[in-house]
Amino acid sequence: MNESALRRALLVIAIVGLALGVGVWRTGFGSLEADTIWMVATLPVVAALAISILRDFWIGRFGVDAIALVSMSAALLLGQPLAAVVVAIMYAGGTVLEDFARGRAERNLKALTDRSPRVAHRKSTHATETIPIEEVAVGDALMVRAGELLPVDGILLDASASLDESAVTGEPLPVPRSAGDTLRSGTVNAGEAFSMRASALAEQSTYAAIVRMVAAAQTVKAPFIRMADRFALFLLPATLLVSGAAWYISGDPIRALAVLVVATPCPLILAAPVAFIGGVSRAARAGILMKGSAALEALAQVRTAIFDKTGTLTIGGAELIEIEAAPGRNTDHLLRLLASLEQASHHVLADSIIRAARSRQLVLSHPHDVREYRGAGLKGRVENMSIAAGSRALVLADKPLPKWATSGDERYRDEPVLRVFVTLGKHLAGIFTFGDALRPDARDALANLRSAGITRMVMLTGDDGAAAKHVSSGLDLDVIVADAVPADKVATVEAEKATAPTMMVGDGINDAPALAAATVGVAMGARGATASSEAADVIILADRLEPVAEAVRIAQRTRAIALQSIVVGLALSAVAMIAAAMGQITPVAGALLQEGIDVAVILNALRTLGDGRLGRA
Template sequence: MNESTLRRALLVIAILGLAIGIGAWRTGFGPLDANTIWTVATLPVVAALAISILRDFWIGRFGVDAIALVSMSAALLLGEPLAAVVVAIMYAGGTVLEDFARGRAERNLKALTDRSPRVAHRTSTLGTETISVEDVAVGDELLVRAGELLPVDGILLDASAALDESAVSGEPLPERRSAGDMLRSGTVNAGETFNMRASALAEQSTYAAIVRMVAAAQTAKSPFIRMADRFALFLLPVTLLVSGAAWYVSGDPIRALAVLVVATPCPLILAAPVAFIGGVSRAARAGILMKGSTALEALAQVRTAIFDKTGTLTIGGAELIEIEAAPGRDANHLLRLLASLEQASHHVLADSIIRAARGRQLVLSHPRDVHEHRGAGLKGRVDDMAIVAGSRALVLADKPLPGWAESGEEKYRDEPVLRVFVALGGRLAGVFTFGDALRLDAHDTLGRLRSAGITRMVMLTGDDGAAAKRTSALLDLDALVADATPAEKVATVTAEKASAPTMMVGDGINDAPALAAATVGVAMGARGATASSEAADVIVLTDRLQPVADAVRIARRTRSIALQSIIAGLALSGLAMIAAAMGQITPVAGALLQEGIDVAVILNALRTLGDGHLWRA
């Protein structure tokens, strides 16, 4: 019999004992009187609690459950078996309530582990075979059928795929992926069957990391919870002192019993763990993985936020920034022709160009007669039209820029961008500008962090000073550190941490030491930066910056709710103790009152599962 089943059985025994005893008392019949029935129903709870306390004491822990043991034992010794059985119901009910609350708080986390990938379909020259996910090797080609979980992290081999990433990233709508994109285990094929190449073993893939973090979240205790445990220990001597004083002043041992009954510190025992598990669960539902309640509590107290630049505040790749079209030319038509031509190229920009065209739902044509000029561009034909795309030297040679293109050339003269010139039929038709653009949600995220209590924001980057200053000028930052080596990043984080609890947000392998050095390291893990994710305390699984602000808000709200539950619960218990000491509350009424306090505290702690005042995307 596991502990959860035992606790439910003890609760049933105590409730049945109370009911049968009341029946015997009201009818006056039966071989046993009511007091004997209530005593018999209480003893199993007393015995189980005594064994639990001895077991904890043996491993070096001493809990405040001893107050419940003392109150039930005292009630039996003082001839108050009705009070004893009500306390037994209160205690057993509290443990069952705790099981329910923990189960409710862990439901989202458990859902993640229950749907872990178990099989994969490996393809070879001999056909397709179904194997255990643990047998997948790096480099294996895998077939993923419609509706199936992706077994491991990998690279898409087919032209496109639609993936439901909601269980991993929190994104509600299917995401479209293109050939060469990274795919993550645990996501679901929401489209047609496709092929992928495994890039990691099962135990090293995204979903395995999630399962490990879930286990950590369910077992680790935060400093806040450990502090609550230690504080709760002081309640035992205080309770005994108040109880003894009430007996001494009044001469009535029943008053002492009433004080013991209402003093069980369930708000401390239950509220903090349930609240923190609920907070971790709420974060997981939003695509934010927190490595246990320790990380959540630390995040709740940060005052300084440090951001890497490339891939964190910016997109981190050559993305299309602007299309300048010649008079009479349509920008989407030019993009379609350019992307069609770039299908024949291996240049680093080709994927970005094709992705931009597909993002606008443009239908590409098959290019013909393509000739690539290494490092300069492409020439070919698309839809029977001659097209040249590449550097200004390739496309224009010594010809001057037409007037419509001069403003763009001046605008981007000193910017760290790539410019692609496109000519149709020998005439310049458009200029495409690519660069590392600021994330669309960067402004809002920093503003939300300010409103959440972050007082200092710093950009810390290894990029050159000029590029860093251009980016920082667009944001509300307090300081900028550029040209930083990984060692200098660690030194900067350490210096900031000495002044205030500090959060470091980064995405690259070179950010890992700085993430580990911060009070809380937050990794932008959507692109699979394993080293930074391992070093971080919090991992954002969506390729957006906004969840960083959501994570801080969830952490602060969770800690606030836990504190509310503890303060309110202890205050109510304290008032009840005073009333009991003055003879205003009987032991039976005190037990019922304490159970009501426990229920209120648990329900309040479970509010961490909700959205509260979180911003929505």
């Protein structure tokens, strides 16, 4: 019989014993028989509790359950078996309630484990075979059928795919992916079957990491929880002192028993771990991985936020910012022709251009007679049209810009951008501007962090001052540190951490030392497992900045609920102890009152599983 079943059995024995005793007493068989039934129903709970306390003491743990043992034993010795059996019911009921609370808080982990990928469809020259995911090797070509989970991390081989990533990133809508995009295990194929190439083993893939981190979060104790455990060491002697004083002053041992009974907060100290487990689970549902409840508690106390620029505040790469088209030209048509040509290029911009075209659902053509000028651009033919794309010098030579293009040239003159000039035939047809654009949600994310109590915001970047100033101009930042090498980033983090609890948010390998140095390191892990994810305490799986603010909000709410449960529960217990010492509460009434307090604080702790916002789950 496992411990959970044993606790339920003890509760049933105590309840049946109470009911039988009451029945015997009411039918007139005598109080002696009823007392005997109540005592017999209490003894199994006393024995099980004594064994549990000795076992915990042997491994160096001590808890407030000792008060329950003392109160039941004292009730039996003082001839109060009814009070003893009621305390036994309250204690056994409290342990069953603890099991329920833990099970409710750990439901997300079970759901994660239950939906873990188990098989993969490996393609070979002659057929496709279904194998356990443990047999998938890096480089294997896999087929993912409609509605199936992606078994491992990989690279999309087909032209396109549609993925439901809600279980991993919290994104509610299917996300389109293109050939060459990184795919993550645990996401669901929301479209037609497609092929992918495995880039990681099953145990090293994203979904396995999620399950491991959430499981670890439930065993690592936060400082707040350890503080609550230490409080238990003082609760027993304090309770014995108050009960002894009540007996001494009143001369009535029943008052001392009543004090012991109301001071039996069996599930009370559990309220903090239940709250933190709930908070970690809630964060996981939002695509935020907390590496333990200690990370969650630390995040709740952060007051300074430091952001890496490239890939964190910005998208991190050459993204299409603007298309300027000549009069009479269609921007989508120009983008389609350019992307078709770029399919033959190895330039760093080629992938970005092709991705931009596919995001607009544009159908590309096959290029012909392509000649690439390294570092300058390329020329070729698309749909029987002569097209050239690249630098102004390659495309226009010494020709002046037409009038429609002069305003854009002036606007981007001193900006850190790349400009691609495109001609059709001999005429300039369009200019494409690429740059490291600010994330669309960056301003809102920083504003939400401000409202959450982050008082100081710092941007760190290895770029020069001009590029840093350009990005920061639209952001609510207090300090900008430019030209920073990894050592400078660590020094900045250390200096800020000496003043206030500090969060460092980054995504690159060069951010790993700074993430490790911060009070809390937050990695933008949407683009795969990197050294930054290993060094971080919190990992954001969605490719957005807003979840950073959501992580802080969840952490603050979780800690507040845990603190509320502990303080309010113990305050109510203290008031009940005083009332019992003054003779205002009987032992039976005290047991019922204390169980009501315990139930209330644990149910309050379970609120961390919710969103905390009206109208949302």
